[in-house]
Amino acid sequence: MALTLFEKLWQQHLVCELEGGASLIYIDRVFLHERTGSIALKSLQADNRQVINPQQVFCTMDHIVDTFPGRTDKTLMPSGEDFIKATREASIDAGINLIDLNDPRQGIVHVISPEQGIVQPGATLVCPDSHTCSQGALGALAWGIGSSEAEHAMATQTLRVAKPKTMRIRFEGQLNPGVFAKDMILHLIGKYSAAGGAGYAIEFAGTAVQALDIEARLTLCNMAVEFSAFTGLIAPDEKTIEYLQGRPFAPSGEHWQKAVAHWQTLFSDKQAIFDKDIRVDCCDILPTVTWGTSPQHTCNVNGVIPNAEQGQDDNQINAMQQALEYMGLRPGIAIDSLPIDCAFIGSCTNSRLSDLRIAATVLAGRKVAAGVKAICVPGSTQVKKAAEQEGLDKIFIQAGFEWRESGCSMCFNAGGESFGFQQRVVSTTNRNFESRQGPQTRSHLASPATVAASAIAGRIADPREFL
Amino acid sequence: MDKLQIHQGVAVPLIRENIDTDAIIPSREMKRVSKLGLGEGLFAGWRYTLPGGREPNPEFALNKPEYANCSIILAGANFGCGSSREHAVWALKEFGIRIIIAPGFGSIFYNNCIRNGVLPLVLAERDINALANSTCQDPQQNQLTVDLLQKVVVDPGGLRYSFDIDDAQRRMLLEGLDAIALTLKLADKIADFQQARQGSHPWLFLS
Numbered sequence: 001m002a003l004t005l006f007e008k009l010w011q012q013h014l015v016c017e018l019e020g021g022a023s024l025i026y027i028d029r030v031f032l033h034e035r036t037g038s039i040a041l042k043s044l045q046a047d048n049r050q051v052i053n054p055q056q057v058f059c060t061m062d063h064i065v066d067t068f069p070g071r072t073d074k075t076l077m078p079s080g081e082d083f084i085k086a087t088r089e090a091s092i093d094a095g096i097n098l099i100d101l102n103d104p105r106q107g108i109v110h111v112i113s114p115e116q117g118i119v120q121p122g123a124t125l126v127c128p129d130s131h132t133c134s135q136g137a138l139g140a141l142a143w144g145i146g147s148s149e150a151e152h153a154m155a156t157q158t159l160r161v162a163k164p165k166t167m168r169i170r171f172e173g174q175l176n177p178g179v180f181a182k183d184m185i186l187h188l189i190g191k192y193s194a195a196g197g198a199g200y201a202i203e204f205a206g207t208a209v210q211a212l213d214i215e216a217r218l219t220l221c222n223m224a225v226e227f228s229a230f231t232g233l234i235a236p237d238e239k240t241i242e243y244l245q246g247r248p249f250a251p252s253g254e255h256w257q258k259a260v261a262h263w264q265t266l267f268s269d270k271q272a273i274f275d276k277d278i279r280v281d282c283c284d285i286l287p288t289v290t291w292g293t294s295p296q297h298t299c300n301v302n303g304v305i306p307n308a309e310q311g312q313d314d315n316q317i318n319a320m321q322q323a324l325e326y327m328g329l330r331p332g333i334a335i336d337s338l339p340i341d342c343a344f345i346g347s348c349t350n351s352r353l354s355d356l357r358i359a360a361t362v363l364a365g366r367k368v369a370a371g372v373k374a375i376c377v378p379g380s381t382q383v384k385k386a387a388e389q390e391g392l393d394k395i396f397i398q399a400g401f402e403w404r405e406s407g408c409s410m411c412f413n414a415g416g417e418s419f420g421f422q423q424r425v426v427s428t429t430n431r432n433f434e435s436r437q438g439p440q441t442r443s444h445l446a447s448p449a450t451v452a453a454s455a456i457a458g459r460i461a462d463p464r465e466f467l
Numbered sequence: 468m469d470k471l472q473i474h475q476g477v478a479v480p481l482i483r484e485n486i487d488t489d490a491i492i493p494s495r496e497m498k499r500v501s502k503l504g505l506g507e508g509l510f511a512g513w514r515y516t517l518p519g520g521r522e523p524n525p526e527f528a529l530n531k532p533e534y535a536n537c538s539i540i541l542a543g544a545n546f547g548c549g550s551s552r553e554h555a556v557w558a559l560k561e562f563g564i565r566i567i568i569a570p571g572f573g574s575i576f577y578n579n580c581i582r583n584g585v586l587p588l589v590l591a592e593r594d595i596n597a598l599a600n601s602t603c604q605d606p607q608q609n610q611l612t613v614d615l616l617q618k619v620v621v622d623p624g625g626l627r628y629s630f631d632i633d634d635a636q637r638r639m640l641l642e643g644l645d646a647i648a649l650t651l652k653l654a655d656k657i658a659d660f661q662q663a664r665q666g667s668h669p670w671l672f673l674s
Contacts, residue, residue, distance in 0.1 A: 015660045016653065020635025024653065026660055028671050036552065038500050049647065055673045079498050086500045123671055130551040130575055146553035146579035147502075148646075156650045158657055162633055164574075194485050195545040198571055228548055230574055251670035259670045294485045315543045315592065319484045412550075414494040431549060433489045439518030 002271035004166050005235050006201045009141040009266070013124050015158055022160045027153045029056055029118060031109050031127035032096070034087035035063035035414060040128060040150040041090035051154045057096035058118055059087060062108045064414045065101055067377050067404040073101065077416030094154075105248075107380020107406045110134040110348040114218060115382055117247025121236035121263040126153050131348045131430065132231075133224040137217035138244070139236030139266050141201075144225060164230040165199055165275040168268070170206035173282040178464035180358070181216035182350060182428070182447035184208070185223040186288040188280060190298030197229030200276065203268060204234050208282045214243040215352040222349045223430050226295040235267040287463055289335055290432045290445040292323030297432070299335055301450060301462045307331035326434055327442045328422065336460050338444075341423040343374040343455035344437070345401075345448055347411035350428035351379030355448040356387050360395040362452035362466045368400030369458025373419070375402045377409040401455070413438045426454040469584045470643035474565055475612045476538030479528050480599040486542060487549035488576060492558045495519065505554050506561030529562075533606050539613070541599050542569035544592065547576025556583045566613050568595055568620065581636045584643060586615060594628050601626070615641055 003011070015024040032040065037059050044051065051057055064080045065071065073084045084101065091098040099105050105116055110131055113119045121139035126132060128150040135142035145159070153159055171184055189196065202224055204217075212220065217234050224232030241260055244250045251259040268274075287301040297320070299306065308324060308331070311317035324331065329338075345351070345359050356378065368374045376396050378384035384406055387393055393403050410417055411429040418438020419425045425443050428451050429436075432443040446454070449463035456466065495518070496508025507521075514529055516522045523530040529537070540546075540559075546569040547555060556579045559567070566586045580587040590598075601622040602609045609623035615637060620628040639646065650657075665672050 016656055018635055020638060021633050022635045024650065024657075026657070026664065028668075035497075039502060039553075042500060043502070047647075077495070083500055120671065122668070128551055128553070130549065144551045144575050146551055146556075146575055146582065148553060148582040149578060152647050152650065155647050156654070156657060157661065158650060158653075160635070160646060160650065162636075194548065195571060198545065198574070225549075225575075228545060228571075228573060249673070255670035259668075262668065296485075313592070315482060315484050318482075319543070322483065412489070412494055414497075416495070431487075431489070433487045433549060435493055435512050435518070436489055439493075439495075439512070 002269035004268040004272040004274060005203055005233060005266060006166050009122065010163065012122065013141070018160060022162050024158050025124060025161050026158055027126055028123040029058065029125040030150065030153045031113060031125060032057065032059040032150065033063050033109050033129060034061045034083045036128035036147050037150065038083050038087040038090055040147040040154070041094055042086065044151050044155060045090065045093070049155045051094045051096060052157055054095040055097070057154060058099065059091045059096055060099045060106060060109050060112060061087065061101045063408045065407040066415060067407045067409045069405060071405055075415050077414065080416060104381055107382065108348045108351065108408055110218065110222065111352060111379035111383065114138060114214070115380055117244050117250030120244065120250065121240060122266050126150070126159065130225045131222055133229065134218050134222035134348055136231050136233030137214060137221040138240055139234060139263065141231065141233065143231040164201045167197065167200040167202045167276040167278065168274040169202055169204055169278045169280065171204065171208035171280050171282055172206045173208060175208055175282050176286060178287050178449060178467055179285050180447045180449060181212055181219040183285055183288045185220050186290065186295065186298050186445060187285045189223065189227050189295045190288065194226060194294050194296040195228045197224060197227035200229050202229045202232045204232055209234060210237065213354065214239055215354040218352065219349055223295065226430055236263045287447065287450050289450060289460055291327065291329060291335055292320065293326055293432055293434050294319070294323065295432060295445065297323055301336055301460065303335055305329045305331050305333050305335060336462060338424065338460045340372060340426050340454055340459060342419045342425040343372060343451050344410055344425055344427040344429065345451055346377030346379065346409050347429040348379065349430045350448050351377060351383065353383050353386050355428065356392050359448040359452040360392045362449055362456065362463060363399040364395050366399055366456045368455045372455055372458055374400055374455045375404060375410065377404040378406050380406050410437055412436050426451050426460055468643040468645060471565060471584055471586055471640045472616055473612065473614045474538065475610050476565065477534060477536055477606050478539040478541050478598065478602045478611045479534040479537040480541045481528060482541060482543045482595065482599060484543040485545045485548055488547055488552050488555040489549055491547065491555040492552065497552065497554050502557045503561070505558035509558040509562045536563065538563050538565045539611055540564055540567045541595050542567055544570040546572050548573035551575040553579045556580050556585055560585055568598065570595065581639055582646060584640060586613065586640055588613065588620070588630050590620065590628055590630055598622055
């Protein structure tokens with residue numbers, strides 16, 4: 001029978017069917033971080049339960065760590081240090097792989113997992129973090145869970161999962177100039193709504209997806225959760241194999257050939273039928289920015305703020321009105337006329353070397369507009385070092401950006417740092433929720449090119465004028 | 468875990484689509500390495516007049532006397548989307564919420580509810596609007612009854628709304644089961660599976 005990639009991965013991990021419709025799925029990798037992992041490990045200990053395969057469990061420090069140069073365990077968040085110390089102690093007690101704050105491999109979980117070769121095609125990987133879907137970009141079945149489920153995965157090496165339906169989204173054609181993976185996913189969510197993927201495991205396919213490099217694929221899959229999907233995934237190909245070869249946790253020696261042979265079987269069969277199939281023509285995608293407080297509130301960078309009356313029903317109209325009010329916007333004004341206070345480049349969405357290179361292309365020889373606070377936080381310590389070897393740090397700093405240590409940082413307010421009351425931020429992150437980047441901040445999501453262009457212009461700006 | 472079978476309580480409407488877990492509990496309210504002490508931070512951004520403050524915002528539904536001791540939320544589509552933080556459910560539960568009725572839920576949030584004895588109940592938007600109408604005149608008197616045994620919501624006038632839920636998840640809630648303890652009963656099956664996988668996919672097993 002013809003199978004989709006998702007169905008192949010599901011079958012390969014199916015331990016048994018459970019009563020009442022769920023399946024018991026084998027988990028190859030568990031990843032933790034200090035924000036939610038510490039609670040999961042502590043709770044397991046309190047219940048006198050063991051991590052049964054500690055060598056399959058990894059933990060990093062990323063969510064609430066300080067990102068200022070010369071950092072220590074202390075953070076701006078009052079009790080942040082407690083989370084870091086508790087995670088360190090519990091990780092050492094449990095014997096799991098800890099990538100601590102000062103480890104050269106440290107970074108945001110969804111940046112370092114591919115970087116270290118921890119996530120691999122055909123593996124199941126879970127993490128108490130909603131953006132775990134990013135890692136599906138390498139052809140893994142990776143999804144976000146809660147702390148209790150993380151305990152379940154560590155204590156049993158399995159999860160009880162209700163099988164999602166399958167959806168394929170084919171991005172066909174070539175991307176327009178100035179359009180990147182971030183614009184593709186924002187366009188999709190804007191068109192099909194933030195709940196458009198609810199109940200589905202989504203395979204991203206099509207010529208435009210095949211043409212993306214691995215880092216851009218990670219960006220695309222990263223926001224599958226913003227589409228409410230169970231996860232996103234992309235069939236592994238030659239680029240995936242090339243990307244993984246030689247990475248520290250990737251297979252080596254005699255295992256390498258065997259692994260590659262397996263990975264080459266991981267694709268959706270030609271006759272496979274998806275529960276839903278969507279085609280997106282890439283010629284329709286322009287640089288995209290969010291205007292509101294849900295990732296579905298998008299418009300083209302040359303577009304105008306919509307009228308709430310355009311909503312499809314009372315609830316949507318209500319949500320749009322509240323978003324306009326929160327964001328301090330009036331319908332009809334051009335989004336590229338909006339002055340900004342801050343620009344942020346970072347997060348598990350867009351903080352990899354290729355993201356920083358694109359931003360640097362825009363920033364080279366230019367200055368951030370007066371009064372704009374601009375921050376770049378590389379996604380991992382390795383990304384930071386690699387960028388410094390290319391001299392990208394100098395371009396950012398000379399343009400007027402702060403150059404920080406890696407972490408989740410101001411993607412959200414967890415480290416205790418905020419952009420400030422009603423400050424308008426253009427950001428490469430994934431969530432424009434109310435107060436996400438600090439109390440009452442107003443976030444506009446965009447690609448690294450658009451954020452860099454906006455930082456220079458001092459308003460939301462079209463990156464095509466700067467590339 | 469507390470069992471949930473038949474529950475009667477005050478229902479509060481928070482009908483707006485895409486209420487995310489950052490709104491349910493802002494990151495700044497997750498102060499301790501603990502599942503406890505989070506109820507106070509529930510909806511903090513809307514419930515209090517100032518960030519970090521504790522002065523109640525009188526406009527917010529949960530602060531209105533007619534919704535005192537509410538235990539049921541009537542919500543909009545895609546409730547609990549966003550961050551996987553289980554703190555959102557721990558905060559709801561500590562506040563006293565046992566049931567959330569919405570046209571749909573964020574999938575991680577949904578599972579987190581089941582693991583903590585909170586029922587995420589799916590009904591059509593028009594039914595939720597009707598339930599809100601049936602309770603809005605004196606919500607303390609006009610309470611809702613949710614019967615998980617019969618899979619039905621009963622409004623104050625006796626009108627019944629059937630709902631669907633996966634049998635395994637229903638049993639977890641009805642009997643207050645611990646998922647880990649249940650799965651550990653299958654330890655032999657899991658060990659056999661793992662051994663076979665070690666043979667077929669040796670590169671995934673680290674030493």
